[in-house]
Amino acid sequence: MSRFAEPQDPVFREMNTSLGFDRRLWRQDIRGSRAHARMLAARGIIGEDDLAAILRGFEQIEGELERGEFPFEPDDEDIHMAVERRLTALVGDPGARLHTARSRNDQVATDVALWVGEATERAVTAIETLMGALIDVAQAHRDWPMPAYTHLQRAQPVYLAHHLLAYVWMLERDRARFRFAGEQALRRMPLGAGALAGVNFDTDRTMTAAELGFGEPAPNSIDAVSNRDFVLDYLSAAATCATHLSRLGQEIVQWASEEFGFLTLPDAWSSGSSLMPQKKNPDCAELLRAKAPRIVGHLQALHGVIHALPLTYNKDLQEDKEHLFDAADTIEQALAAAAGMISGATFRADRMAAAAADELLAATDLADALVQRGVPFRQCHAIVGGLVREAVESGRTLSQLSDEELTARSEHLGPWIRELLEPLSLLERKQSQGGTASARVTEQLTLARALLA
Known part of the structure; x- marks a missing residue:
């Protein structure tokens, strides 16, 4: 018997169910539940035999999810309830005891925080790969003159290396922003806060936080279950990074055009036309431009979700995940695409030199x-x-x-x-720190490589 006398309306049930997108949290959910179970056993809240059964059940569930064999059921509302249902079906009462001293409110917040921590690591790795590609290409073209632009009008000559390295410094700031987002996600652990007021058991949240890699337990249970700042931090970092990539994408589009002719993209990163046989289109670079507002939109949307949201937990917060997941997938793909295009591009010294002259x-x-x-x-x-x-x-x-x-x-x-x-005379006069003279570009290349050391 439950609180409700009738089943959910099918429309509401479909609206309320998040399993279609939050199932990707299963690794974090199992990781958090294992740590929670160990803490419960250590505090004598469940028995050691309960813990052994729970851990044994999770081994089977983990394997089923890895192999795509997990038996989801129509009534599974989300990944958290699906995993708990399956655990109880496998091990009986010990599985039913797992949810002691926690709520889905603190459980979900913890899972998402763990996911964000891992996503920031992936983003940092992808950023460093692109930084490395830019540095390698800059090194290979360190003495190739080209015009730099203001208002898309020729302004002053620079070396191609100097221009490419500008993106390295943008990405270095992006890396710092993602690292900050990761630090914030894992700074304070929500788990153990309960629904909103704490729990009625003498738990050891410090033990759980240490096992899961958090700095400490969240000191306020209300803030713990209502906090999604770390998701906003991630989306903000992704939005700024995507905006930087959109600028690179636009320049690749320009440079690949016959009007500029500064580079040729490899076929692997180009598309043709359904009608015009001669076309070789920089579609990948164009998509770098278009992906940026998509990610910015996710950031704005989540700000809208959280704006004026009363404490503590509200179902509105379920909307954090689709924005987060799509933004993460998009920025990781965009970073990989940018690295592929830059590494494979063939630059045309004659066209750039003529324009710089x-x-x-x-x-x-x-x-x-x-x-x-x-x-x-x-x-x-x-x-x-x-x-x-x-x-x-x-x-x-x-x-x-x-x-x-x-x-x-x-x-x-x-x-x-x-x-x-004389063009080279103009270039070599720019001896100020951060300028485009050869000696300064060489100095900058050294600094850039040190960023990845």
């Missing part, structure tokens, strides 16, 4: 050279701006302007500017 990219260097000759910078900016206008309007390059035209613009200009207009 545009003399207008030397305008800032020319203004700085005038500063070094004692001219105030704002005057230098105006002088060089006028020089650029004259060259553009006459259809010539800066070096094609005559000596007379140069001095007519300013007494400080002269033939000396032509030597400054």
Whole structure:
């Protein structure tokens, strides 16, 4: 006999059942239940014979789930109840004693925290793989000039290595964010908080926390069962990382186009057209762009779920898992795809060098050279701006302007500017820390490799 006199409406039952997506928590559920059972036995709340039966039952259940042979039943609401039902069917009363001194509220929160801890480790590994790929490609192209852009207009020349390494530093921050999310997930253990107020047994939550890898038990039972901050932390890290990958994806799309022609993607990371036989499309890079708002949407959605949610546990929190799981699957896939594309791409030195040789990219260097000759910078900016206008309007390059035209613009200009207009000269002048000069790129490569040491 139960509290309810009639069965659930089929529509509500379907809505309420989470087994379709939370079954992937089974490893964490069994791990947490084993630790809980050992603690109960250590405190004399269940007998040693009960513990032995429970552990024996879990061995069989674990094998069934690993092999895809677990006998799910129509009434299984979630993975937690399914595992407990199966355990009781296998070992009898000891299985029915397992849920002593815990609630599904603290059990589920613990399982999700353990899952997030493992997911952050996978994300960190995938990030480091991509970082390594970028560093290797940068090392191989450390002296290949290319234009860098602002507003998608050519701005100043840089080395390809310098440009690629920018993503390494973005990813290094992503790695730190995922590590933080993992630390927060495993900082304080919810298990043993009960439904919301604690439990009526003299448990040892410190023992359970130590076995499961948590720093300590959560000190407040209300906060323990209602906390999903660690899921938000993970989704936030994933959203920022995906946004970085979207920028890389967009640049790959641009660079692979005939208009840029800076790289060729391998066939393994490209798609064709159903109609146009000649097409080789950068679909994978395009999907990197599209995956980012998907993950950001999961973060926003969970913020919406938790927003103004009264304490303590509410069924709303069941919605955390689909957002979490899809975001984790998506970011891990995106990181692997980015590493594959970067490692397999063939860069075209001729196209990049030709674009970097545009003399207008030397305008800032020319203004700085005038500063070094004692001219105030704002005057230098105006002088060089006028020089650029004259060259553009006459259809010539800066070096094609005559000596007379140069001095007519300013007494400080002269033939000396032509030597400054050499592309490599422009690159090697950027000697400041973090700049694109060869010595600084070599220094940066050393720093980048140290990140993975």
